[in-house]
Amino acid sequence: MGHPDRWSVAADVGLGLGCAAAIAVQAAALAVSWGGAYWVFGCGVGVLVTLLALFRRRHRGWAAVAGLVVAAVAVLVADLAGLPHEPGPATALPLAVLVASAVGALPARPAVAVAAGGLAVVAATAAAAGANSGSWSRTGAAAVTWWNVAAWLVAVGVGGALRVADARRRSTAERVRRDERLELARELHDVVVHHITGIVVQAQAAQLVGGRRPELAWQSLAGIESAGADALAAMRRLVGVLRDSADAAPSSAGPEQLAELAARFERDGATVRLRVPDGDPGWPPEVTATVYRVAREALTNVARHAPDAGAVAVTVVEAAGTVTVEVVDDGPPAPARHPRRHGYGLVGMRERVEALGGTLAAGPRPGGGWAVTAVLPGSTRERR
Template sequence: MNVPEWLAGRARNASDLGLAVVFAAVLTFWASRIAESWGSGYWQFGCVAGAVVCLIALLRRRERAWAAIAGLAVAAVAIPAALFGGLPAEPGPAMTLGLSVLVGSAVRTLPARSAGAIAAGGLAVVVASLFSARTLAFGVPAVTMLNGAGWLAAVAAGLAPRLLAARRRAAADKVRRDERLALARELHDVVAHHVTGIVLQAQAAQLVARKRPEQVDASLAGIEAAGSEALAAMRRVVGLLRDADGADPATRSPERLEDLVERFGGDGRTVRLRLPDDDEAAAWPPEVASTVYRVVRESLTNIARHAPQSRTVTVGVARDRDAVTVEVTDDAPRPSARSPRRRGYGLVGMRERLEALGGTLRAGPREDAGWSVCATLPVPTRERR
């Protein structure tokens, strides 16, 4: 048993001990009051019945449903017995307290249907106490008010942590859904980028095979390398589900951006990269550095997919005192109205990531030609030194 479990067990034992002391005090008090008002021969039945329910309440952790049923059954027997035997009204304070513990425990932990049945049984005991009091002509009897207050307190004490636990589960489910969406975006980013590269190299290999057959082997080797890189990247992303600590680090340094841009260049396309000074880049927060990398990667992937005719691509990353700005532009001709650029999950994912960090994203055609993606990320205060 680890330390938290040991501490939890000690806390449960302490609470049960305190509850037993309260039960004993209430039983003693009620017995003395009945002996004073009714006489010495009338307190035994109520105290024995109350003690039985209190004992069941102390043993409730073993089987909460059956414990609650047993406590309600004792009350169901005690009420008509007191009514027809000419005894003080039941349930008394001790039994009411025991039943409140049993009902509250059941409402808190049992499945909804079972918890509702136990709560309904407790309410039936409250209603039945009206008849055992034999004072209906003078308004609601005190014993009924006591039992009603105990039942309401039990239901409230059981529902409050139950609803809180439900909210926590709902929040956890939302986080899991968000993580699945994040993983889908990660897979989209990785697969789209690498598969686009493979497709472009395969198209180039077809041209090489017709014009320069001696270079086919080199083209096939490039396709093989790109495929191996895609598999490795997908394994890293899927690894995020298994072990976050062993996954690929989130931070993307400027050197990684240089590698990304270098892989993207070729086929007559010129890619220019402008980066901030090394000291400025080193001060990037990890989440900002990761998002910068993702914005550049997604923008280049979109250019490869939707603007293969572009010849010049410019990637600019700059940082001032308050923000990091990323802009990726190309010079592709404007698409016709019948073949507009599609907006898939990549652009949506970029916008979601940026907005989550308090940033903005602008994407659209440039005035002269081509497309522009501009992202701005605020730098957290703790990073501004």
């Protein structure tokens, strides 16, 4: 889970070095063309906007607004005081980062407002340069104007691309979640059928023995109470994530079918070492189905992303009222396959596991390979 943070730090280091280089180049160019200390103002503005860009993740909107305000004030001050035109490269570069970051992350209206603010700064730069056209050869105002136009276009383009990519990612993740909820809805149907059937059978037994042997009727009534409580507990775990219903009721694959799943995987992949509880563990249907699906998705990920793995260990154990499913492979080291392992299959697995009140962890192992671990509530009776 630490990879995104490392990428962010690396990006900020690169941004800082790039801005530092721009500040140094601008200072050197102004020292040669203007002489004296004319470079101090523009480079100071560049340092301030760079700091805003480096801390933009705390609040992208306000950081972009602050950067635009600083740039606008710099344009005005430079024009009134006869200083080199602003924003120079030292300011335009971090300002473009602020605009791109805000356009890519903010809601539509604030993003458009930030983009418009950047365009206004560009227009102000062009207006200030035009008002002093006689000095263009000295100040390089035309170059500054075109530099800012190019920086604004790149910022808006990059920000727009980030918005499109993020929208696609969220749309795909939501579609996976919606499909998973639909399947959970079908399983809720299975849960109802399973438990209600038990209640009906117990009620029929109570009717048959009630007249002749009343003492046995109490056993049936106790069974009805237990089955009803199990049904309520199972439905409470599922109904919170369901938004639709369906009539289809596919069979829920239990852990007894894991051996068949492992054999099917071995025909096309690595050796599978399977360890499951002996006999019928007596788990609720939604738990047995989730155990199977977690193992199936994890093995599918091994086949897709670690074809060189030689062995996979699938372990299903129950202890202290919880069921733990662990799938571990001995594939190549994580850096070689990390970018491809956070697919949408994990989104579906996590959705299913968390719907039952469990947890899911997936990631590289220190010695190489990959591990997927799901912890699920076990018997409903143990949790009442």
